[in-house]
Amino acid sequence: MFRIKIILVLFAAVISAVPVEARAESEKVERLLIYGASGRIGAHIVEEAVSRGYAVTGVSRDPARLEQFADRINIEVGDILDRERTADLVASHDAVIVSVGGKPANQDPAQYVAALSADSLVDVLSRFGDSGPRLIFVGNLFTLEYQDGKTLLELGRVPETHENYAMFYGHQIALETFRKSRQVNWTVATPPNGLRLEGRTANVRWGGDVLLRDPDGAPSQISREDFAYAVLEELENGNYIRARFNVAR
Numbered sequence: 680m681f682r683i684k685i686i687l688v689l690f691a692a693v694i695s696a697v698p699v700e701a702r703a704e705s706e707k708v709e710r711l712l713i714y715g716a717s718g719r720i721g722a723h724i725v726e727e728a729v730s731r732g733y734a735v736t737g738v739s740r741d742p743a744r745l746e747q748f749a750d751r752i753n754i755e756v757g758d759i760l761d762r763e764r765t766a767d768l769v770a771s772h773d774a775v776i777v778s779v780g781g782k783p784a785n786q787d788p789a790q791y792v793a794a795l796s797a798d799s800l801v802d803v804l805s806r807f808g809d810s811g812p813r814l815i816f817v818g819n820l821f822t823l824e825y826q827d828g829k830t831l832l833e834l835g836r837v838p839e840t841h842e843n844y845a846m847f848y849g850h851q852i853a854l855e856t857f858r859k860s861r862q863v864n865w866t867v868a869t870p871p872n873g874l875r876l877e878g879r880t881a882n883v884r885w886g887g888d889v890l891l892r893d894p895d896g897a898p899s900q901i902s903r904e905d906f907a908y909a910v911l912e913e914l915e916n917g918n919y920i921r922a923r924f925n926v927a928r
């Protein structure tokens with residue numbers, strides 16, 4: 680009887696010694712689908728996800744661009760605008776991270792890849808109903824409230840002749856598309872003013888729709904590594920579901 684008691688006590692001690700985080704680990708999202716994995720921001724998101732133990736699938740229109748990850752992630756060919764292919768890939772994953780961009784092909788914001796992919800994602804993810812995979816979509820500074828509650832677009836800082844006119848307004852269209860959606864568990868993760876800092880500190884400040892500023896009032900900066908850290912933190916903590924955040928060091 681005494682021996683049984685000792686065994687029970689030892690068993691309880693072992694269970695309580697397992698950190699809460701480690702126990703929560705088994706409940707978290709495990710299979711992660713990442714569009715834009717070859718991009719400047721997306722590649723850091725892949726690194727952060729791999730280092731946290733996720734089973735990552737990186738998607739590219741040209742898989743050769745993902746060679747650097749060849750032995751660490753599953754690589755798939757895909758265009759986010761191909762809805763059937765996207766739906767096939769989404770079906771075998773628990774969450775989707777999208778960091779797509781590039782130079783606009785023309786001056787029409789509705790034709791910019793951010794706007795088009797938001798449309799594609801809302802269609803695809805809505806097919807999975809309310810319990811569909813979580814989406815984190817990388818947005819753009821120009822949609823944040825910059826000054827007096829207005830965005831840089833509303834302040835008239837981006838004329839139609841600007842080379843990135845379609846990109847900045849395209850991101851605004853994407854954000855509105857997510858806000859209008861009914862069944863998608865979206866989050867838009869927006870970098871602050873710039874990504875000029877370097878390295879992973881895992882020490883960031885969080886904000887909502889209003890651009891984070893430094894104590895001296897200057898628009899904030901972050902590194903790509905810390906931005907990737909924040910994207911994965913949000914995926915695990917779910918503080919901004921159906922909302923947008925910006926994050927700065």
Ligand SMILES: NC(=O)c1ccc[n+]([C@@H]2O[C@H](COP(=O)([O-])OP(=O)(O)OC[C@H]3O[C@@H](n4cnc5c(N)ncnc54)[C@H](OP(=O)(O)O)[C@@H]3O)[C@@H](O)[C@H]2O)c1
Pocket residue numbers: 714715716717718719720721738739740741744757758759760778779780781782792793817818819820821846869870871872873874
């Ligand atoms: N301060 C800010 O607010 C700020 C600063 C920088 C970036 N951003 C935003 O962050 C996002 C990523 O920027 P980045 O600099 O990392 O971009 P990037 O280096 O130019 O990479 C663009 C990525 O988009 C992917 N892509 C483009 N069209 C695609 C499509 N049709 N299907 C699938 N993938 C597609 C490309 O993948 P493949 O070519 O491999 O298919 C590539 O990985 C952009 O939306 C950008 O506007 C915001």
